[in-house]
Amino acid sequence: MAPNPPNRRTFKISPETKELFDRVLDFQGDLVSFFTGGKELDEKRYQEMRRELLEDPRYGELAPSWLRRNRDLSALWSFAKSVDGSWEPRRQFLREQFEPLLDFLERGGGQASPRMPGPYDASAWTGAQATAQQARAIKTLIPVAQAAIGSLIEHLEQPNHNGAPPLDEVNFALEHLRKLHAALGTLMDAVEDGKLKASIDGGLVTEIARYGRQAARALKHDPLPYALSGTLLAVFTACGFPGLGGYLGGIAIAIKKPPAPPA
Secondary structure (H helix, E strand, O other): OOOOOOOOOOOOOOHHHHHHHHHHHHHHHHHHHHHOOOOOOOHHHHHHHHHHHHHOHHHOOOOOOHHHHOOOHHHHHHHHHHHOOOHHHHHHHHHHHHHHHHHHHHOOOOOOOOOOOOOOOOHHHHOOOOHHHHHHHHHHHHHHHHHHHHHHHHHHHOOOOOOOOOOHHHHHHHHHHHHHHHHHHHHHHHHHOOOHHHHHHOOHHHHHHHHHHHHHHHOOOOHHHHHHHHHHHHHHHHOOOOOOHHHHHHHHHHOOOOOOOOO
């Protein structure tokens, strides 16, 4: 006799909610194809699904916020390129961004998602958090990130021990770290002035995430700065910055470990 299957909590999904789940899943698939240079996404379909996800209360206001500011396919393609220059991080970004909405619908469209332990709930890790939650995370963590970036800049500005000029990738990293530091200061000012949502809608958070990825990519051959840049991106993920979760996995794998001492 086959063993009894393990007990699993199940959710009853109405036919209406199942239809909404399937519509979102199909739309996510169309976006993945569009973001990775596949089939052309029809402008009319994009406009209809964008309006539906943003305006229909049955979706629980969990549509990715960047849909609102990307009003047509031209803007959407520019946004896709800003997420990452490679296909796979774009795919991962879309999966992460739609997960809260798909989870909400899969649970029946009215059941709360499980909460993470600690001061921030699960939305702080999925990126689908309320503005007030994100503001609290930013005020707590971004000053730490700024201090770490300042130390990393000082480290990279030190002259080489052999007097050689800095490598091109170091100069590239320094340029983007300085931009990142300045943009984080702008973000902190927006939080203090109560203008965080306007900054998010204006693309500041996406810009910060892009600077972080570019700096990390330039430093990937220098283990300690690369590890620190990965830590910074983890801090940004905790603040709900878009498109970083998948990228962090690659950093964790690629960080070079020091060889074990001989026995």
